[in-house]
Amino acid sequence: MQQVNALSLVENVRQTEFSQASSEVYFENKSTGILVPGKILETAFHIDNDRYLIFTTDDVLFEESLTITLVSLNKGIIEVVHLGGEYTSGTFENAKADEDSVHFQFIDDVRWTIKISESARFRIPFLADPTGVKRSSGLKTHMTFLTTPVPEKVK
Helix, strand or coil: CEEECCEEEEEEECCCCCCCCEEEEEECCEEEEEEEECCEEEEEEEEECCEEEEEEECCCCCCCCEEEEEEECCCEEEEEEEECCCCCCCCCEEEEECCCEEEEECCCCEEEEEEEEEEEEECCCCCCCCCCEEECCCCEEEEEEEEEECCHHHC
């Protein structure tokens, strides 16, 4: 996996009091026709062939959440996950990738890790994810979330 700068967002639908903004993904300044939730592109990672992991926020004071979208440039959105909670706010920082995972900090004093699989894997709803992870119901996922405490010297 590798962090990329070839993706950008153009806001398509403005956020309202009750709905999140959505933005169109541009790859190398060309429209893809893919609309992802979110307004501000925090970062993106190239996973493989045509898959990308896109991190977006909405610029909401005191209740910022992070939206993580796995997309295929050929097939569109594969999966969307929201990270956050009511009356919590986070700052997205220290994003790094290795062969099959992305690591970052967002809320609380934990290091978040997302493992990306090539194909959908079985998951147990309501039990499989750390606190703060919100996704649509279903028994399959491409993204597995883990958290570990952040060492004092990294904070």
